[in-house]
Amino acid sequence: xxxxxxxxxxxxxxxxxxxxxxxxADWGEDTVVFNGLSADTHLLNTMSLDxxxxxxxxxxxxxxxxxxxxxxxxxxxxxxxxxxxxxxHNLDCLGLIEPEFT
Amino acid sequence: xxxxxxxxxxxxxxxxxxxxxxxxPFKFQLTVKNCKTLVSQLHWLFAHYPTFSQPHLIDFxxxxxxxxxxxxxxxxxxxxxxxxxxxxxxxxxxHALPMLEWGSNWCIATHAHRYLMLHAAVVExxxxxxxxxxxxxxxxxxxxxxxxxxxxxxxxxEFGLLEPESGLLQPLPKLIPLKNTSIEVMxxxxxxxxxxxxxxxxxxxxxxxxRPPAASIEQAQEKARPRWIIFPRYKAGANxxxxxxxxxxxxxxxxxxxxxxxxxxxxxxxxxxxxxxxxHCYELNFDSLRAIIPLLLSLYEQEFISPPVNNKNRVxxxxxx
Numbered sequence: 001x002x003x004x005x006x007x008x009x010x011x012x013x014x015x016x017x018x019x020x021x022x023x024x025a026d027w028g029e030d031t032v033v034f035n036g037l038s039a040d041t042h043l044l045n046t047m048s049l050d051x052x053x054x055x056x057x058x059x060x061x062x063x064x065x066x067x068x069x070x071x072x073x074x075x076x077x078x079x080x081x082x083x084x085x086x087x088x089h090n091l092d093c094l095g096l097i098e099p100e101f102t
Numbered sequence: 103x104x105x106x107x108x109x110x111x112x113x114x115x116x117x118x119x120x121x122x123x124x125x126x127p128f129k130f131q132l133t134v135k136n137c138k139t140l141v142s143q144l145h146w147l148f149a150h151y152p153t154f155s156q157p158h159l160i161d162f163x164x165x166x167x168x169x170x171x172x173x174x175x176x177x178x179x180x181x182x183x184x185x186x187x188x189x190x191x192x193x194x195x196x197h198a199l200p201m202l203e204w205g206s207n208w209c210i211a212t213h214a215h216r217y218l219m220l221h222a223a224v225v226e227x228x229x230x231x232x233x234x235x236x237x238x239x240x241x242x243x244x245x246x247x248x249x250x251x252x253x254x255x256x257x258x259x260e261f262g263l264l265e266p267e268s269g270l271l272q273p274l275p276k277l278i279p280l281k282n283t284s285i286e287v288m289x290x291x292x293x294x295x296x297x298x299x300x301x302x303x304x305x306x307x308x309x310x311x312x313r314p315p316a317a318s319i320e321q322a323q324e325k326a327r328p329r330w331i332i333f334p335r336y337k338a339g340a341n342x343x344x345x346x347x348x349x350x351x352x353x354x355x356x357x358x359x360x361x362x363x364x365x366x367x368x369x370x371x372x373x374x375x376x377x378x379x380x381x382h383c384y385e386l387n388f389d390s391l392r393a394i395i396p397l398l399l400s401l402y403e404q405e406f407i408s409p410p411v412n413n414k415n416r417v418x419x420x421x422x423x
Contacts (some may be wrong), residue, residue: 025349025353025371026350027348029349031350041363041371043351043354058301
């Protein structure tokens with residue numbers, strides 16, 4: 001599984017690795033996701049969960065994702081751009097999301 | 103028939119050709135040759151396990167034997183053999199019992215994948231079980247042994263065997279290897295504690311084995327419903343208080359604490375999720391068995407005897423020092 005630099009992220013769309021392989025547990029606190037592809041279990045905070053939920057709806061570029069989240073959280077996009085880019089990188093490393101090749 | 107029903111000589115004879123005995127759901131066929139001390143230790147500490155004279159389907163064929171040649175005379179050693187390769191280096195001859203116990207743990211941990219195997223002690227009261235998942239050194243074994251002499255049935259010390267289909271915990275009442283200061287703690291805790299010989303300088307320090315109470319072994323086919331998950335940790339000066347743990351955190355801790363969670367993949371996750379779902383989850387830092395035994399009893403009574411209380415409330419032991 002490849003990982004991408006922040007600059008490359010802007011040019012590509014991201015999607016969930018395989019929605020069918022993700023199992024969820026949610027008791028109203030943090031969310032736990034199990035990735036059937038890696039058999040790894042991850043504890044997701046709200047920010048990570050929001051990113052995954054958005055990408056579950058449709059693939060997005062990093063830029064689109066930042067705009068959507070800025071809108072959703074009512075925060076300036078410049079403020080969240082860096083943490084979201086970093087989060088995309090981390091989620092990619094964990095195998096939860098992947099670049100969409102068309 | 104139980105092992106106690108055999109004389110030591112009969113046991114020795116049966117061990118030469120392969121003694122079949124059962125612990126929880128597993129039947130072992132144990133062959134022991136030229137280890138007289140081990141035979142008498144087994145006669146005492148395995149006394150309550152059922153044994154079978156007729157041929158039976160067995161889960162594990164294991165051997166404890168002495169290597170050939172010069173090691174028979176110079177620093178005598180003993181080896182553990184099983185199907186597969188446990189990869190255990192020989193132990194000193196007088197450490198045959200700890201070797202047998204660790205070797206049989208290896209057999210279970212590497213084969214019993216019909217269960218989600220959690221590294222946890224389990225005790226039960228009227229069908230309702232507490233699971234104590236913990237890493238070595240947390241005081242889990244001492245706690246389990248003490249509770250088994252305080253009105254709780256011991257299901258297991260090392261393996262919390264969870265059946266994914268039923269969500270029930272399967273007993274596996276193996277000997278409890280008490281280590282270092284825990285040995286004295288248990289001796290002082292109760293004169294009823296049956297504790298085997300002391301093995302010094304093992305790879306885990308000083309070890310002595312606590313024999314599970316007869317009732318735990320006799321009821322080893324009675325599964326229990328998990329109700330509480332408590333992550334224990336012995337810590338000097340601890341306040342002996344149960345502190346709720348978020349279920350998501352509990353699930354993650356269980357996942358990191360199981361023998362075969364990743365191997366079972368989605369089945370493992372679903373079993374762990376269902377387990378957490380039906381349990382109250384706590385953390386327990388303790389430094390006194392006398393303080394936490396009434397605390398755990400009150401936890402049981404609050405749930406099943408008194409009117410239900412909000413499980414988010416802290417359960418505080420009022421009698422703790």
